[in-house]
Amino acid sequence: MRRAEKRRSAVAGAMVRLARTAWKVLREWSGDAAYDRYLRAAGAKAQAPLAPAEFYVEQLNRRYSKPTRCC
């Protein structure tokens, strides 16, 4: 009984870890996590970071000034 419970909780734990990883990958891929990443980089360099809205507009302006979408 206890072994079955242990197995169930191990499976549940693995599922939660998988879901967390998938969520993290999705946030990274979509750009949702861009500001968090920027804050980490700015923090490491001890720079005063941009506000979220400033960062959002600035990164879009830069991204779309060179080819980002292909034929």
Place this chain on the structure above:
Amino acid sequence: MKRLLSIVLWSIVSLAGAGALGAIALHRGERINATWFVLAAGCCYLVAFRFYSAFIAARILALDDSRATPAERFDDGRDFVPTNKWVLLGHHFAAIAGPGPLVGPTLAAQFGYLPGTLWLIAGSVLGGCVQDFVILFCSIRRDGKSLGQMAREEVGRWGGFLAQLAILAIMVILLAVIALVVVNALKSSPWATFTLAMTIPIALLMGIYLRYWRVGRVLEASLMGFALVLFVVVAGQWVADSPSWARVFTLGGTSLAWAIIVYGFAASALPVWLLLAPRDYLSAFIKVGAILALAGGILLVRPDVQMPALTRFIDGSGPVFAGKIFPFCFITIACGAISGFHSLVASGTTPKMILREGHARLIGYGAMLMESFVGVMAMVAACSMPPGVYFAINSPAAIVGSTAEAASVTITSWGFPLLPGAMHELARSVGEQTLLNRAGGAPSLAVGMAQIFSSTIGGPRLMSIWYHFAIMFEALFILTVLDAGTRVGRFMIQDLGGHFWKPFGRTGWMPGILLSSGMIVGLWGYFLYQGVLDPLGGINSLWPLFGIANQLLAAVALVVASTILMKMGRWRWLWVTLAPMAVLVTVTMTAAWQKIFSADPRLGFLAYASSLAAQIASGAVLAAKIAQTQRLIFNQRLDAAVTAVLALMILALLADAARHWYVLIVHRREPVLHESPYVATRWVEGD
């Protein structure tokens, strides 16, 4: 034991791939199942990735994971961002996969399924993937420099200038031809036009949400946008059923062309966060989702391919576009096999985000294999519909007639039986008035996708919803390329103009923005407009031009790659980049020659102009149509001139490269590599 297992496994994969390729190549007379295509492509890609890309990575490029990448050295959280390799693979794939691998194979299906499929597989494995991989590596070793910068530094000033010019040329022609694909897909279709028009307010809403309400919450906004897009796909049916609303959204070719031109100007001049970026987010999600759904659908439904392996049109008399199998199959299928445009992405954002050099193999080579697989799926979708239906949708009215009855007689006489009622029935089942004369590939691909999707979910009842979902998916990401391309083109024009008049080069100066946006939109808008007026459907002249321009850029990339390999002393392995370059140059030059000088008026621009001029001279053209015919003559001559300029650019580039290579071969000068110096990584294994 492990080694033995590996040998056995890879032998099975190789034999399965060879067997499946043999099956699709030698099959004649009966229908063949799509599973063979998936198996052939999948096994070839696996073997190529496991062995050929590993060989390039180890022997030629000598990828070094102990070397810090630009993402590590310049990590600023903006441009240089160390990124997980699977996330970056997704980014890179979403960036390189555009309408090309869907439209090109669909058009090339007029030769039959075999030539296009073989070129998609062989071209990508030996050409396209190599180009993307090597250019990505070169850019990583040069702090993420662009193709133009690398061409200037490694080949010479002339090479750099040609690269810039090629990029601008491809941009203009690409934008015109993809806009034409959208026009042909939306023509006289209130449902499709309404759905696509509604994506503009949806994108604006998302833009405001992301900018002011929930800053940067891309997932939330995309989910909201996706739900709204699904709603408007369904709501389009109500619009089409309402006589008054249907009238508003039923537009002809020229009206649609003007609407897209105005839209392109707005997208370029408006702030990027308002329209361009949210549309891009929405399109990236739908693109990846629809491609995965198509792959799943093909595997589940396993449709029979009804198109023969080779059709009679390999002789150059094809109705979709003119020209023989060589060189036009290789020009028509550009992006699914090899695309010069990819080298701009491989030397753009991706090299600045890569964690380790070793990841370049998966991202550079692997992402292109995925794109090629998209091309194979598009080929399957196009070839799984009855050939008569395929030709009725993709042939212009000037060749098959504008009624179902006329098209039926012509297409049946080619050996592809088509009952007039079949086209009426098909149009009715997808909720359209007609599907005839929709050159451009998008509607036939949408029919193929809808047939596959409705065989999986919903049955014939949902056929019309699936068709309009597929049209929306294609048009949505075509417009995203149009928005982004117009904006980049605007920057290039401002950059060029800034050399002559400083204020014009300032990207934030409103008169400069409006003027440069007008110029780039005017350039591609002109080609779009001439395509809409062309009685042969426009695709016949514009798609080959696009293919030539794209392969020209690929030739530039492979010249840069070969020069760098020479400077690295990899003489023995130069064939890896030189062989695809030689094929591309041969194909492009032959196609350019035929498009300019062929005596066949359907193929040669000058011959078509002469035949039109002769018609005017003989009085065969009505007085009211003389001005329009004269404009057609001018357009054909303009297309001939553009093709000639592109061909001359290839020759000039080759001459310049040959001069540099000669100097390197005879050791007249010590080779100077412009690589950034080695810096050891500070990251431990597994970072």
